[in-house]
Structures are given as structure tokens and as C-alpha cells.
Amino acid sequence: MIPATRPVDREPDTASVCPVCLRRLDAWRVVRGDTVFLVKRCPEHGDFTAPVWRGQPDFSAWKRPKRPSAPRRAFTAVDRGCPFDCGLCPEHGQHTCTALIEVTARCDLGCPVCFASSGPGNATADPPLSRIAFLLDRVGQASGRCNLQISGGEPALRSDLPAIGEMAKARGFPFVQLNTNGLRLAADADFARSLAGGGFDSVFLQFDAVTDEAYRALRGRPLFDLKKRAVAAAVRAGLGVVLVPTVIPGINDGELGDIVRLALSFGPGVRGVHIQPAAAFGRHPWPGRDDRRLTLPEVMAALVRQSQGLLRLEDFHPPGCEHSLCSFSAVYQRTPSGGLTPAPKAGGCCDAAPAADPILAEEGARRAKAFTAKHWAAPGPDAAPAAPVDDFDRFLAKAATGGRFTLSGMAFMDAWTLDLERVRGCCIHEVSPEGLLIPFCLYNLSASDGRTLYRPQPGGHGRAGA
Template sequence: MIASLPSFRTHLKHTRSRCPVCHDLCPAEVWKTNATPSKVYLTRTCPEHGEASMCISSDARFYWMSKGSDDNACCGSGACCADPTGNDGTLGRNALAEKGQTVETLSTCLALIEIVDSCNLACPTCFAASPTGVNEKLDYHSLENIQERIEGVLDRKKNIEILQLSGGEPTLHPQFFELLDWIHERDGIDYVLVNTNGVLIAKDDVFLTELGQRARRGNFQLYLQFDGTGPEAQKALRGGDLRAMKQRVMERCAQENIPVTLAMTVTPQNVAELWSTIQFGLAHDNCRGVSFQPMFWSGRMPDGIAANQLTPEASRLNAADIILGCVDQSDGTIKFEDFTPLPCGDPNCATIGYLLKTPLGVRSISDFIDFSTVQDFLQDKVRYELADLQQCGCENTALGELLHKFEMEEKDTFRLFIKPFMDSWTWDEDRIDRCCTHVIRPDGKLDSFCRYYHSGIQNS
């Protein structure tokens, strides 16, 4: 818990959050400090465990004032006052359901499906808490089950813009390539991402060749687990130094023209390696960018890291920390103006930026594009309307059109993507109201990624 809070502060909004002890929903407020730089905090009050606060933006310039359902400002049954509406507060679903607003009716920009539950690494940290298991101990979902769940989403949604295969380690699935072939032939799926630690790619020549054949069909990319350029975070996150293996994966993927995005879990141990990670990616022609994901407290955590929840600000990072670090470490190559919140979902859920690869070298995109002139979508985030919740903002904004154009010209652009997932400490129910990153659950239903992987309620 935070021992002392600034006495001079400005209230921004009411919402609901979760108690970091019992994980129950409880009333909360978002506020900012009246200091320079101004920071944004989320404070929630649990009737049993009291008040807890977390800094959710270390610089208020990179926090967007957005509000979801009005019901988020009300107390649920687990709060200090009774809820006259009878809302039981369960996962925030009831108030939304009354208005027809469920994850099933929200726009799905990305649908993630776990096809393997076990993994070939035993990482100390894992948001999915995947057990180690290969060969006869491999725990995986049948091809028929996976296809049935994907078909169900397509029947309900008609289209999946991005389908992300995850786990566990999805490349271990015994029918992995059969699944990729089926997805490629199936109408309604625009793009496929595969989360991977790269182990199989690094050592199996046959697998690499087969993967290259599928990648060259297009609309395919690997999300490669990458923990920075130094050894400290590697050992803390993965239990060993995997840098040589990751370098081999990048080289072998380049041989087969397999596009890769580096997926970096950012911690205090590697936050100083943001720019060097970007440089590592830029040195490989098949690398399309870096996805920065500040570590969130879900799944498997070692006791030493979990204990740091008692002093969360010493061990937690947010999107503003990533933006500030990228700009500071790049010696002018990256600028604050290079970043913009994504128009789909809640504007605090994802921030995107680009570098341009030109004949004269890597350039800041703000030298050519002024994002502020196409951010009219932010005006709609003060209060969400039902139609706004159900439709992706990218389809209706000039910024969305511009970003789609960048993605089509991937050989000339290098994407910088910041995705701060939520846990109890950072939970803002307003973001769930407009979530467009969904998980296809084992029962075939869709759920918000953050809610599904949140400690204590996964698979509920």
C-alpha cells in the first residue's frame, strides 16, 4: 500500500476497481497530483481491506480522460453502501447486460485462443501460469475443439480481424500446421499472430521450413517473446539468459522471410533497454516492431516479486514510463509526438507509434505526420454511447485510416506498440466497458483479455 498520498490533487472521475487483496470489485476514483510532472492515481476502497492506491500514469500528459458505463460510478454489493439496482457486481457484467453491452456485442479487434496449455520453458513468471509439459506430458486442445470455438466466434461476429494463437507454447501443438492451413482457407479471418518463445524455431529445421511456407502466404506474423538486450531481466523472467537463442530465432526467421514482432515484458530490470531493443529489431529486416507490455500481476509470480505488491510503485511500470523511456534513450530519434492512443478500445488500453525506415536512415514519424490533427476520436471518449461501444473506433476515424495505411506498408514502418494490461492494482472497469482485445474461452464464449487472466477469476 502507499503510505502517504499527496494532499493537493484533482479529481478526474469515479469508476470501479478491484481490491488487490480479495480481488472484489469496489468503488474507486481516478485523480491527478497538482505537481510537475503531474501523476495519475487510481484509489479504490474495499469494505474489508481498506484503501489502496496505484500510480497508473507517471505523467498525466499520457493519460486520457475516458468514462464508460455510468454504472461504474456506483457501488456494487461488495462496497460500503448497498446497490439499489440489485447489481451483484459480478465481473461488471450485469449493468452492461441490461443495456445490451456485453463482450459478445463489443467490437473484437483481436481474438486470442489458447491452443496448448503447457510449455517447453519453466519461466518463473507467466501470465497464463502454464505448466511445463512436452511430448507425452503435453496438454493441448484438440483441433476439432479449436476449430469449433473459432467457428462459433465467426458465426456470431462474422469476422475476426486478428486471430492470435497462444498458450502455453502454441507451436507445440501436434496439428499446428494443419490448424494454420485451416485458418488460411477459412473466410472471415484477416490476419494470424502466433505467440512463441522461439525454442522450437531455434532448433527444429523441419518446423522452420514448414513455418516459412505458411508465412509466405501473407497476413501472418510471429510475436516473439523478447526480454530486452541485457541478462538481468532474462534471468528474472525466464530463469536463464536466452539472448543467444533469440538471436538465432531472428536469423532463422529471416532466412524464411517470416515477419516478427518482438514482445517485450518490461520491468524495472530492463526498462533502460527500450531503445537498445528497438535497435535490435531495426537491425533485422524481417522485424516489424516491438510490443512493449509492462509486467502485470496475473498468473505465475515468484514470491519475491509478489512481495513487491506491498510497495507497488517501486516495481510497477505504466505506458507513460515506456513513452518517457523511449524518448529519453533514443537521443532524439523518437519524440513524444510519435505516439498516439489507438482509436479502438479505451484510449488508455493501447498506445501506438511508428518510426519510418528511409534511404537516409530511421526517422521520427512526427517529422512527416501530425497525429494531433487526426485525433478527433478522443472527443468521443468522455462518455461512451452504446453504438460507440459496439463499433471499433478505427472504422470511423481519420487516424484509423492512417494507421491501416501504415500497416499495409510494413517494409517502410517500424511499429512501437504499448499495451498495459490490467490486474487488481490497475483495474479500471471503464476500460472493460470498451475492451476490444478478447479471449476465446474454453467454453467458446468471448471475454476481455484482462478479465480472463486476472488472478482469481480466470475461467470463471
């Protein structure tokens, strides 16, 4: 394949950063055959080219236009410009759909692909409950009652997780999800029940493969049986489960169809599969290597190819909340025979066909929060919601969501693929230790030498190039 070059006859399409020094650069999206490259030039470190879209659906047709709306409350002012003023600043164009709060930097695995570089050797003290309460309050001030994901490190290493869930629910957060590797769920029979009784609705479970060979490569040890036990424990406790594969070509990209079929075999307690192609940040062994990248069309094509007729390419559609180029999703209804059929349109964020007019970003976030809370929590009897309600809430109350199954994927951006147009449309925000809300990809962004822009590092802070 001939690499793309920087156009000299047109204005830049967006802005990005240099993977070496993280300075802001003009950037272009350049089409070569069925591949779209992000191209940029640093005056000090030269040209950089990375693929961001390979294959079908067609890049030009993958759109879901939105009208930006400012954050409810901005904690930082515009000074140097994106990406250096984040917190969120007043120029951010999307409200928070999901806020991630990291409650520990410790982990009982040392995964080679960890975006947070967590592991057993991390001695950083866990934030006390009083600090987590402060962070929850900051999210409420900035974004209102969005969905929450409690993350790490491995948050299951904390003994007070139920108290964290209870604090979140006491503040009115409607959907609280645990991001976990599942080791404690598999080993501790009471742990899942304590989560369900402590305010947690769902488990976002690291689940990369159906073979131990892939786990050895991605996680450093065989884990397949343990992962299945973790799923069973969470489902028994009444928690919704979403399986989350981190995918790298040549390691586990050939197991996506098997993961979907296994997810269906667990029954309606497994609410879906959310696929995350690995990005080059955190503890990554392959900075800038294009043969280690998977773009969204390649993931969709692999799912269809491996599904044995279960899925179709036309099932997938752009998101209604975050930027169109960030993700895909499809919503299915389980059939009595164990198959899937596309679910009826919901009139909301996850319809296959976008509305005729661009949706207001705030409304897209509202619908996405409601959809996620309804579809990723454990299945239960459909009940009428408490007043007040609107047409979308009424639809969700009537829809038989217990038999739904969601299939989605998200392409995180690293220093090679960072597109600041996409960043300004981000709805998934990490909460920094200081209580600032920062788009996920910016918070985890790292230069080629491992320096970070926002994520604190042992012995100091990020802010490389700031």
C-alpha cells in the same frame, strides 16, 4: 510520495475489484503531482492504492473518445454486472479486434512472470483440432473475421500448428499470428517455413532484452542468442515479426532503446516492437508492489530518453480501438540511413491526431484490424485490394507499408489497477475453453492468493468472488 486517499466529496470515477476477494468496488482516479492513482476501499480488506499514470503526456489530455457499440453477438446475459457476466455480455462497448486462442497449457520455459502460469510440469491435455475448430467458429459468431493470435502455453510444442493456421484461414480470418517464446523457431530450420505455408502471417515473439542477465531474471535462463536466431528464421520464412518485451523496473527497463535499435538492424521483416509492462497476475512474485510497476508515460519517456534522438514524445498517441488509457502507439517510416521518421497520417485508427468527433467503436475496431494486418505481416509489394474497397482500404493499398515500423505499448490491468471503464472498452479478447470471449485482463485477473476470476486453474476453475 504521499499516497492518494479515497475522496469523500465526489462520486466514483469508475469501478474496480478488491485484490483480496475480487468483490466489485467503487473506485476513484486521484491526482497527486504528476501521478494518477486508482483508489478503492473494500469493507472487509481495507484501502488499496495503485499508480496508473506517472509523468507526461498529461493524463487529462490523453484521450480518444469513442461511442460504444455492442458486440456482434453476446454469448452471456447481464446478471450480476461487470466483471462477473463476461462472455461477452450485451453491455460490452467494443468489438473484438484480436481474439486469443490458447492451444496448449504446456511450455518449455517456466518464466517467473508468466500470466498463464504455464511450464514444463503442466499436464493439461491439449485441445484437439476439433475443439479448436469449435473455438474458431465461436469467434466468428461473436466477432466476425477479426485478427487471431494463437497462444498458450507455448503453442510451438504442438506438431499440428500449420493445420490450425489453415483452419483459421479457411474460415476467413485475415490475419493469424503466433505468440511464441521462439525456442523452436531457433532450433528447427523447417518450423518457420511450415508456419508460413500453413496460414500464419506473423510471429509475436517474446523478446525482453539484449543482455542475458535480464533473461535469467525474467525467463530463468540466458536466451539472447537464441532469440536472435528465432528472428532470423522467421524473417527468412517470410513471416512478419513483432518483438515483445515484458518490462519490469530495475531488470530490463534500461534496454528499451537497445531493443528498438536491434529491431531496426534486422531489416524490414521485423515490423515493430510492442512493449508490455508486467502486471501482477499469473505467476507473479510481487503482488501490489508499486516499485515493480511501469505506467505508459514512463515507458514512453524511457523510449525517448534511450533512443539517442530517434524518437520524440510527441510521436506517441492514444489508440483508436481500445480504451485510451490502455495503450500508446507510433508509426514510422524507415529511412535509408537506418533511422526513423514519423509516417504520413493514414486517416485511420493510428493517426496521431484523433478525429474531431468521437469515432464509433465498431469503426475503430475495423480500422485497427486492417492496420494491424497490414503493418505486422511480412513486407511485400503493395497491391490493389480486391473489391469492394472504401477510402481507408484504398489508402492502405497505396501506402508503402513495407518500410513501416510500429512502436507500441499496452498496460495490462491486474487486481490492483483494474478499471472497469477500461474493461468495457477492451478489444483484445481471450477465448475460454467453453467458447466465451473475455477481455484479456479479466481472463487473466487473479487475487492476491492466486485465485482467478475466469482462467481455469489446475484441479478446478476460476470464479473467485463470482
